[in-house]
Amino acid sequence: MTSFDINKIEFDTGRNNRANLGFILLSTDLACELDIYKMAPEGVGVSFTRLHTDDYTTNETLAKHIDQMADAASRIQPDIKPDVISYCCTSGSIVNGEDKVCEEINRGAPYAKAITLVSGVVAALKKLEVKKLVIGTPYLDEINVVEEKFFQNKGFDVLDIKGLNLGSGIEFGKVTPAYLKDFALSLDCEEADAIFLSCSGIRALDIIEEVEGLTGKPVITSNQGQMWHALRTAGIKDNLKGFGKIFDL
Numbered sequence: 001m002t003s004f005d006i007n008k009i010e011f012d013t014g015r016n017n018r019a020n021l022g023f024i025l026l027s028t029d030l031a032c033e034l035d036i037y038k039m040a041p042e043g044v045g046v047s048f049t050r051l052h053t054d055d056y057t058t059n060e061t062l063a064k065h066i067d068q069m070a071d072a073a074s075r076i077q078p079d080i081k082p083d084v085i086s087y088c089c090t091s092g093s094i095v096n097g098e099d100k101v102c103e104e105i106n107r108g109a110p111y112a113k114a115i116t117l118v119s120g121v122v123a124a125l126k127k128l129e130v131k132k133l134v135i136g137t138p139y140l141d142e143i144n145v146v147e148e149k150f151f152q153n154k155g156f157d158v159l160d161i162k163g164l165n166l167g168s169g170i171e172f173g174k175v176t177p178a179y180l181k182d183f184a185l186s187l188d189c190e191e192a193d194a195i196f197l198s199c200s201g202i203r204a205l206d207i208i209e210e211v212e213g214l215t216g217k218p219v220i221t222s223n224q225g226q227m228w229h230a231l232r233t234a235g236i237k238d239n240l241k242g243f244g245k246i247f248d249l
Helices: 032-039 059-074 090-096 098-108 117-127 141-153 177-187 205-215 222-233
Strands: 019-026 044-051 084-087 113-116 132-137 157-163 194-197 219-221
Touching (some): 044 059, 059 090, 084 222, 090 098, 098 113, 117 219, 177 205, 205 219, 219 222
Parallel strands (some): 019 084, 132 157
């Protein structure tokens, strides 16, 4: 029988010794959580909370998210104090405004660096030196109009934006990756520098590498752009494999 001293407990820095990231998801999102887990490098912790949203995605329902933002941020591992907290909604980030979202996140979690999903997408596109892009979304036209104007105001030439005209967030998550691949390829044109597949709730992460291989162009998806930005904001510069050209930089 070996000796064991219960009074000499051994500690280390824990499993998440490099960074801790927090994410505020929508209650209807079926894709983002698993995507983030897939992209999390060794030593980087990820934590989630969800805010309630109506399962009908319009500019009006998206605007309601801001009322819950501070409370949601305050509930993400407050004793650990995440390094970064991100709001995981592309269209919601646009409708509510990046600055307002970050202000509300910091009201609930003043210790974290607040970011939004769409800020990550913009940062990734600029890192890739994209000027002209095409955009595919699952959204209704009323959201696409706002999104197109947003990216134009950020300095991008939006050559085309097409939506699947789905209203339900649950339906977003049930569109097959194979369909999203064909959708992305249908958007591509010779003049485009990149393809952006918008929405945290679609399973676009699964087809990035294939579409990049077929088109020879970078593909940015909402969850990939967000995670790349969250990691870089936290000082994690790993070149992850399998998630597109942006992680090669």
